[in-house]
Amino acid sequence: MKRIILSLTVVLCSLAAMAQNPQFFRSMGETLGQYSTCKSVADFQSLGNKFQMIANVEKNEWLPLYYYAHCYILMSFIDQADAAKKDSYLDVAEKSVEKLIEMVPTESEVYALQSFYYTARLVVNPVERGHKFSRLSNQAIGKALKLDMTNQRAQLLKIQGDMGSARFFGKDPNTFCPQAADLLANWDNFKPKSPIYPVWGKDQLESIVKGCQ
Amino acid sequence: MKRLFIYLFFCTFSLNAFSQTVISGKITHDQGEALAGANVYLQDSYDGVSTNESGAFSFKTSKTGDAVLIVGYIGYEQIMRKIELKGDTIHLNINIKEKFNQMNAVTITAGTFEAGDKRQAITITPLDMMTTAGAVGDVYGALQSLPGTSTNGESGRLFVKGGDSNESQTYIDGSLVYVPYNSSVPNLSTRGRFNPFMFKGTIFSTGGYSAEYGQALSSVLLLSTNDMPTEDQLDLSLLSVGAEVADTKLWKNGAITGSFTYNNLAPYMGIAPQNYDWVHPPESGTGAISIRQKTGKTGMFKFYTSMAKSELIVKQANPNADGDLFNYNLANDNYFMNGTWNGKIGEKLAMNIAASFTHNSDCIRYDTVSVDQKTVGTHLKNVFTYPFTEKFTLKFGGELFSKTYSQNALIPSGIHFNSFSNHELSVFTEAQIYASSKFITRIGTRIENSDYLNSLKISPRISAAYKLTDNSQFSLAYGWFYQNPLDDFLLYTHHLNLERADHYIFSYQSSINKRTLRVELYYKDYKDLVKTGNGAIYFPSTYSNLGYGYAGGLDLFWRDNKTIKNGDYWISYSYLDTKRNYENFPKEAVPTFASRHNLAIVYKHWFSGLRSLVSLNLKYSSPRVYNDPNSPVFNGAKMLPYRSLDLSWSFLYRKNVIFYGAVTNALGFKNEFGRQYANTPDSGGNYPGIAITPQSNRFYVIACFITLTKKGNANQLDKIN
Numbered sequence: 001m002k003r004i005i006l007s008l009t010v011v012l013c014s015l016a017a018m019a020q021n022p023q024f025f026r027s028m029g030e031t032l033g034q035y036s037t038c039k040s041v042a043d044f045q046s047l048g049n050k051f052q053m054i055a056n057v058e059k060n061e062w063l064p065l066y067y068y069a070h071c072y073i074l075m076s077f078i079d080q081a082d083a084a085k086k087d088s089y090l091d092v093a094e095k096s097v098e099k100l101i102e103m104v105p106t107e108s109e110v111y112a113l114q115s116f117y118y119t120a121r122l123v124v125n126p127v128e129r130g131h132k133f134s135r136l137s138n139q140a141i142g143k144a145l146k147l148d149m150t151n152q153r154a155q156l157l158k159i160q161g162d163m164g165s166a167r168f169f170g171k172d173p174n175t176f177c178p179q180a181a182d183l184l185a186n187w188d189n190f191k192p193k194s195p196i197y198p199v200w201g202k203d204q205l206e207s208i209v210k211g212c213q
Numbered sequence: 214m215k216r217l218f219i220y221l222f223f224c225t226f227s228l229n230a231f232s233q234t235v236i237s238g239k240i241t242h243d244q245g246e247a248l249a250g251a252n253v254y255l256q257d258s259y260d261g262v263s264t265n266e267s268g269a270f271s272f273k274t275s276k277t278g279d280a281v282l283i284v285g286y287i288g289y290e291q292i293m294r295k296i297e298l299k300g301d302t303i304h305l306n307i308n309i310k311e312k313f314n315q316m317n318a319v320t321i322t323a324g325t326f327e328a329g330d331k332r333q334a335i336t337i338t339p340l341d342m343m344t345t346a347g348a349v350g351d352v353y354g355a356l357q358s359l360p361g362t363s364t365n366g367e368s369g370r371l372f373v374k375g376g377d378s379n380e381s382q383t384y385i386d387g388s389l390v391y392v393p394y395n396s397s398v399p400n401l402s403t404r405g406r407f408n409p410f411m412f413k414g415t416i417f418s419t420g421g422y423s424a425e426y427g428q429a430l431s432s433v434l435l436l437s438t439n440d441m442p443t444e445d446q447l448d449l450s451l452l453s454v455g456a457e458v459a460d461t462k463l464w465k466n467g468a469i470t471g472s473f474t475y476n477n478l479a480p481y482m483g484i485a486p487q488n489y490d491w492v493h494p495p496e497s498g499t500g501a502i503s504i505r506q507k508t509g510k511t512g513m514f515k516f517y518t519s520m521a522k523s524e525l526i527v528k529q530a531n532p533n534a535d536g537d538l539f540n541y542n543l544a545n546d547n548y549f550m551n552g553t554w555n556g557k558i559g560e561k562l563a564m565n566i567a568a569s570f571t572h573n574s575d576c577i578r579y580d581t582v583s584v585d586q587k588t589v590g591t592h593l594k595n596v597f598t599y600p601f602t603e604k605f606t607l608k609f610g611g612e613l614f615s616k617t618y619s620q621n622a623l624i625p626s627g628i629h630f631n632s633f634s635n636h637e638l639s640v641f642t643e644a645q646i647y648a649s650s651k652f653i654t655r656i657g658t659r660i661e662n663s664d665y666l667n668s669l670k671i672s673p674r675i676s677a678a679y680k681l682t683d684n685s686q687f688s689l690a691y692g693w694f695y696q697n698p699l700d701d702f703l704l705y706t707h708h709l710n711l712e713r714a715d716h717y718i719f720s721y722q723s724s725i726n727k728r729t730l731r732v733e734l735y736y737k738d739y740k741d742l743v744k745t746g747n748g749a750i751y752f753p754s755t756y757s758n759l760g761y762g763y764a765g766g767l768d769l770f771w772r773d774n775k776t777i778k779n780g781d782y783w784i785s786y787s788y789l790d791t792k793r794n795y796e797n798f799p800k801e802a803v804p805t806f807a808s809r810h811n812l813a814i815v816y817k818h819w820f821s822g823l824r825s826l827v828s829l830n831l832k833y834s835s836p837r838v839y840n841d842p843n844s845p846v847f848n849g850a851k852m853l854p855y856r857s858l859d860l861s862w863s864f865l866y867r868k869n870v871i872f873y874g875a876v877t878n879a880l881g882f883k884n885e886f887g888r889q890y891a892n893t894p895d896s897g898g899n900y901p902g903i904a905i906t907p908q909s910n911r912f913y914v915i916a917c918f919i920t921l922t923k924k925g926n927a928n929q930l931d932k933i934n
Contacts, residue, residue: 027259042250046263049252052285053261056254082726092287127819127826128340134868135443168824169867 024058028196032067035200041079044071062103063196066113069096070200073113076120086124093117108148109198115140115157137161152190155183156201159208177212184209234298237271238305240264240284245308248286256281256293274298288312311650313603318650319680323690323720323733324420324432326359342409345815346830347859349875349914351404352412352436353394358813360733360768360785361419361432363834364855365806366907367886369402370394372806373419374735375764375791376431376714379699383434384426386515386553387567389614391590395497396545396575398527400886400905401489406521406547408457408474411503413439419768420735421690421718424641424657424674425596428614430696430714430739438515441505442468444922452916454481455497466507474499485913488906490528492540497523512556521547530903531580532891542578547571563598565610583623588700590616604647608657611640618700631704635665635697643674651680663697665707670695685723692716698743705753712758713740731770738763742795762793762801782816802848803838805887808855810835823864830859839887842900856882869920877912884910 031050038044048071055064072093076086097117100110115137122133138161144154159180163173184205192199236255242248247268254261260274261283274280277298282305284292289309296303320327341355342348348355353371357364361374370378383393385407397403416435418426426433442461450457455476462469478494501519508514523545528538553567574587596610619632643657654677662669674692681687695711702709715738722731739762746755766789774781789809794801812833819826834855841850861875878884888902895901 023259042266045250046252049250049254049261049263049285052252053254054259056283057257057259088288139443165868169865170824 021058024054024061025196027054028063032196038074041075044075044078047071048075060103062100062107062110063198065096065100065103066109066198069093069100069113069117070198072096073117073120077123083124087121090117090121090124093120106147108144108151108154111140111144111147112151112154112157113198115144115154119157119161134161134165150190152183152187153198153201155179156205156208159183160204163208174212177209180205180208180212232277232300233273233275234277234300235271235273235302236282236296236305237269237302238307239268240270240286241268241306241308242286242289243308243311248289248309251284251286251289251309253282253284256283284309288314288317313647313650315603315647318647319653319678319686321653321655321676321678321688321690322686322722322731323676323678323688323718324361324418324422324716324735326356326417326419327415342412342415344817344826344828344861344863346828346861346875347832347857347877348409349861349877349912350409352407352409352415352434353405355409356417356434358783358785358815358830358832359417359419360731360770360787360811361766363787363789363806363808363811364832364857365837365886366402366855366884367400367905368806369397369404371432371434373432374766374768374787375737375789375807377804377806380429380431380696380714381434382426382429382432383436385436385517385551385569386438387435387565387596388551388553388569388594389428389590389592390549390551390569391571391588391592391616392547392549392573395523396543396547396573398525398529398541398543400889401527401908406519406549407436411438411517412436420716420737421674421676421692423608423655424643424659424672424692425608425610427612427639427641427659427661427672427694428637428696430694430712431737438503438517440513441507442470447921448472449919449921450916451919452476453914454478468505470503472499472501472503474501481913485909485911487909489908490538491526492528493524493526493542495523495525497521508554508556512554514552514554516550516552518550519548521545521549523547529579532889532901532903533893534580536901536903539580540578542576544576545574547573561600565594565596565598567594567596568592581625584620585622586618586620588616588618590614606645607642608645609640609642611638613638618704620704633665633700633703633707635663635703637661637663637697653678661695663711665703666697666709666711667707668710670711670713684725685721687719687721689720690716690718702743702745702753702756705751706756708753709743709756710741710758712742712760714738715740727773727775729770729772731768733768733770734766735768736763736765739793739795742793744795745797760793760795760798762791762795762804764789764791764807766790777818779819779821780816781818782814785811785813785815787811799847805837805839805848808834808837825865826863828861828863830857830861832857832859837887840890841888841902842890842894843902850887852887853883853885855884857884858882869922871918873914873916873918875914878910881910 031047034047038047048068051064051068051071055068058064072089076089079086094117097114104110118133118137118140122129141154141158144151159176163176166173187202240248240251240253249264249266249268251264253264253270255274255276258276260272262270262272264270277300280296280298282294282296284307286309288311290312292307292309342352343350345355345358347358356362356371363372365372368378371381372378373381383390393405394403395406414437419432422433442463445463446461448459455474457472457474459470459472475498477496482491482494499519499521504516506514526540526542529541530536531539550570555565557563569592571588571590577584592614594612596608598606598608600606614637617632617634622629639659639661641657641659643655645655647653657674659672672693672695676688676690678686678688694714694716697711698709717736718733720733741758742760742762744757744760746752766787769786772783789807791803791807792801793804814831817826817828836851836854838848839850839852840848844850857878858880859877860879864872866872884907886905888904890900890902
């Protein structure tokens with residue numbers, strides 16, 4: 001109930017914005033609603049297609065492009081294809097991230113996405129790329145957190161990165177568990193700036209916290 | 214829950230169904246295969262849909278009048294189709310074509326090994342340079358595990374496809390490095406001057422290269438230095454043979470790195486057994502500065518300068534003095550500078566300006582001989598690249614090589630001072646044409662004029678590649694390659710002409726799922742090589758360009774990092790058939806540096822639990838020939854085969870601390886590189902000879918690399934870009 005009221009408040013607050021462009025918000029809302037049903041590469045591709053379509057109409061809005069890039073990053077994780085194919089998805093994400101940084105250079109979420117993108121590049125070939133892309137990913141998180149200390153996705157990615165590196169170097173990743181639990185406990189208190197603002201990450205965080213127990 | 218709520222909320226707005234047009238159809242690609250996941254939508258509208266698994270789509274729109282239907286798919290040409298919406302049904306079948314993309318298109322691989330940091334379609338990566346056993350951190354050492362090369366332990370330099378080591382040139386960021394190797398004593402192995410960590414990419418061309426590169430009969434090694442560093446850092450390297458400290462500072466759009474390296478083999482040679490008696494083991498110091506500055510949106514300026522000093526004294530046997538040992542004293546001073554600017558002029562025209570300066574002097578004292586030699590070289594180069602279309606690119610430019618070489622020799626017969634200066638002006642142009650993403654042709658010409666030799670040469674170059682399937686292709690290359698005769702000849706005369714080699718290369722490459730096979734056949738026709746009359750170098754009047762020769766062979770390369778989990782191996786084999794009649798050869802014969810069979814098997818394994826990369830490198834070269842003056846057959850004597858098993862181990866202790874250990878020739882195979890003979894026979898009519906042995910049977914290195922950054926402080930993390 002509390003969540004519904006919260007959402008309602010948020011929605012009402014954004015009504016002014018929506019009134020200027022109801023179709024944009026409606027389409028974004030519809031498309032975002034389909035995120036949870038996406039499982040396969042094809043699912044995310046058609047979802048990405050929708051965001052691309054919206055991005056092409058709303059050239060001044062950064063969020064469609066943000067989700068478009070996000071879909072392609074997820075595709076690189078899901079697809080069991082060869083490295084070249086994964087890289088071709090990430091080439092799409094790279095271009096969009098670059099454009100996003102140009103559009104909204106002070107938006108913390110964009111750097112969190114950039115960090116996510118770098119991690120995806122790393123995962124394609126950890127042995128060759130581990131060193132370079134873990135550094136780049138860390139730097140992007142640093143930027144995201146500098147712009148907004150409360151950015152949940154940046155915090156999540158930081159915990160994930162720290163745990164991964166602890167595991168790699170034979171240290172105890174569970175030292176980061178309290179941080180993860182803390183972030184999860186406060187996750188729902190976060191108020192997105194608008195109903196279409198990024199909120200993803202809770203599932204990943206939940207599985208991290210579950211893994212801690 | 215929230216999403217659902219928002220969704221419901223929005224749905225109330227969408228009850229506006231009036232007259233609707235239904236647009237449906239099927240999207241296919243290339244030969245008519247169904248394309249799933251293509252994006253089909255109306256321009257500037259929210260109406261659209263993705264195609265299903267059979268390529269079909271169908272959606273409604275309430276728009277009316279003229280509209281543009283867009284069909285897009287990653288990696289394919291976007292289609293824009295005008296349609297008229299009249300409230301009825303539109304059925305469309307559209308075929309879309311794969312977008313031409315140079316990244317995915319066929320590349321010319323004849324003779325070329327390329328290493329970058331992003332693409333997969335490469336055979337050798339920069340990491341390989343550091344982690345291949347036997348390379349021991351030497352750029353040239355790493356290349357000696359590739360086909361077309363051989364390991365000549367008495368030299369350490371690159372010998373490519375039947376070419377001598379001086380037939381290869383090294384370029385850094387487009388400009389020539391006149392003295393790429395450390396100075397060394399005759400018959401002892403040397404290393405490259407540059408740290409492989411400086412480079413982000415490497416193109417090693419073993420023949421048939423672009424018209425942009427001249428003055429090399431056999432091969433060019435193109436090294437490109439790292440771009441902008443990402444953060445302030447201090448790098449410390451401690452090795453069993455020396456130490457290096459490098460500090461990097463960043464500013465807005467720029468960075469500077471200063472480094473100092475000190476190497477001294479004395480402590481190492483005190484422990485490890487050596488085949489030679491060192492009076493002053495090799496000791497060297499190098500200071501280097503490198504600067505990066507971004508200019509404008511696309512431009513990048515890079516500058517590198519280094520000053521190095523080295524000294525060594527080793528006892529060497531003199532076959533002309535009954536094999537007595539004399540001190541061989543070598544002191545070297547090297548100053549090198551290299552600058553480059555890359556950027557765009559306007560929208561399309563790309564320009565690269567590169568310049569290098571080398572000042573190198575060697576002082577040699579041996580027995581009664583004292584030789585001081587000096588090379589002063591500059592290279593200026595300007596290249597323009599203009600893409601008329603995605604498929605047609607024209608490259609053109611010019612360069613000026615200037616070189617002065619002088620030698621002051623104090624020998625028992627007196628003082629001899631000789632020097633020469635040569636200015637070589639060259640222009641080149643090259644067109645790169647893609648007929649499709651499957652077929653590429655590169656045609657170029659190079660014209661060079663040497664003032665010292667008073668000669669003008671034109672070299673045509675052509676290469677082409679054709680993609681047979683998605684994973685395999687073949688390429689061809691043909692060209693004329695010119696190079697000035699050796700400095701040691703030019704010192705005494707300018708009545709010589711450039712030497713020439715014609716290359717014919719056929720190459721097949723197939724890469725499937727992290728497995729690469731490469732087969733290359735080649736033939737090199739050497740012409741106009743310098744002949745020195747009857748064995749004597751000091752009679753320039755007998756010099757001519759009447760030498761000739763050939764080299765032909767087969768290179769095989771197989772790399773697989775799929776079959777063994779966490780394992781990666783490659784096998785490189787080269788077969789070489791070559792003969793020459795040049796320099797002081799009395800007849801056509803196999804040259805000393807050529808071995809018929811060369812094999813390298815490299816295996817690397819990543820032990821994730823130990824965070825260690827372990828590498829093994831087994832090398833074999835069949836016996837090479839050398840000349841025994843006691844035998845009637847010229848170059849008829851055979852050396853031992855070269856065999857070596859090299860091991861290396863890299864251990865990632867912390868994110869910023871790496872331990873490294875390596876041993877070359879772990880099994881202690883006996884290697885010997887022929888014999889050196891006296892100029893005159895002894896009283897019994899025999900020419901006394903001395904075996905040429907490697908510096909030591911095994912070589913060990915241990916090292917620790919530490920990188921310090923200001924981590925943990927978020928404010929320091931954003932310095933990138």
